[in-house]
Amino acid sequence: MRLPTWLAQHLAALRTLLVFTVLLGLAYPLALVAVGRIPGLADRADGSLLTADGRPVGSALIGQSFTDAAGNPVGRYFQSRPSAASDGYDPTASGASNLGPQDIVDTIATDPDDSRQSLLTQVCQRSAAVGQLNGVDGRRPYCTPDGVGAVLAVFRRDGLTGPATRVVSVNQSAPAAPFLADYEGVPVELATPGEDYRAAGATIVPIRGDAPAQPVVPADAVTASGSGLDPHISPAYAEIQIARVARERGADPTAVRRLVEQHTTGRALGFMGAPAVNVLELNLALDAEFPTR
Structure with missing residues (x-):
């Protein structure tokens, strides 16, 4: 017995729905989970979390602030670059300030x-x-x-x-x-x-003024990244912080500089991007090697 055309079309559509539900709704997600469990990829799939004393303290992929309760920089830690993501490094509000180089006049209001x-x-x-x-x-x-x-x-x-x-x-x-x-x-x-x-x-x-053409404070110390979540700073920004961190921890600046070099990554594929220092990883290494009393 031949089914009516309309019924055959609906049954074909139902079979297609079931096949793609199994393939894309079950098999594909499970395959991706399995790939994420492969040694070497599992840590990244879990968010590249970093721990201290067995407790998660952050992600190597998301920056964070190293300030006290009043928002002042903690001297014994390397400081991150500014963030425009909400109150700073909020992954639910990732984004830039959208202010450009022509934004040079403040709005000064009575209120x-x-x-x-x-x-x-x-x-x-x-x-x-x-x-x-x-x-x-x-x-x-x-x-x-x-x-x-x-x-x-x-x-x-x-x-x-x-x-x-x-x-x-x-x-x-x-x-x-x-x-x-x-x-x-x-x-x-x-x-x-x-x-x-x-x-x-x-x-x-x-008015330009008499400031040096190449400021001592590098650009990444005063501008936020496009995402507001950048976990890295430039080696130049790390360099001007070494003396302070070493002094606060009672450490040799040469030893602190060595840690900075160990946590500096080069250009991707040797030519893309710029060298960068992961701030959280560096500060965890400082706590391990030069714990504060």
Whole structure:
């Protein structure tokens, strides 16, 4: 007896559903689990977890902060790069700040909750803080001595041309002191909260200052990664932290530098990416070799 066409089509569709359910819903996932159990891959499949005293303390693939309860860096540990993932290294909020190099003017509002730091000011503040923590020169081009973006709003007599008639340090407000006393012979004012000087017709002028062309504090110490979860820092950032960590642990800087070298990975395939230091792995090695009392 020949089945009706509509019924035969439905039975064929049901058989296809059952076959692909078994293949893709059962066999394929189980095959991937089995591959993940292969020696050498099991650790990665479980999240590349690192342990201390038998307890998981983090993943080699996700960065974390080494700060105290108040958010201050713990001196005996190497510090990670900044993170824009929520409050820092939140894997459920992975992402960047999405601020670009043209973001140089802070929003200074009467209500502090409505204020916003530009990317430039964030970089300046981080550089100054890293320099102070590690006893190195934290100056950067286009940054003021008090750690904000060195940016002026310049009003000119004829709009975009002519002599300056008014100059405002847009990222500084009272009680700060202007980072420049005058510009083109015009006294520099402090910014007034709530004022939009660009909309008022001013030209925004960043001032380079006298900082070295190659800052001592490297870029990864003051900028977050695209994911906000990068567990690595550059060898240059690790280098400026060695003296501090050695001093805090009462260790020989040469021995600490040796540990840094041991936890530095090279370029992928010898030519892709850049050398990097895994911060969590390095700090665990420090605790094992130079435990604090």
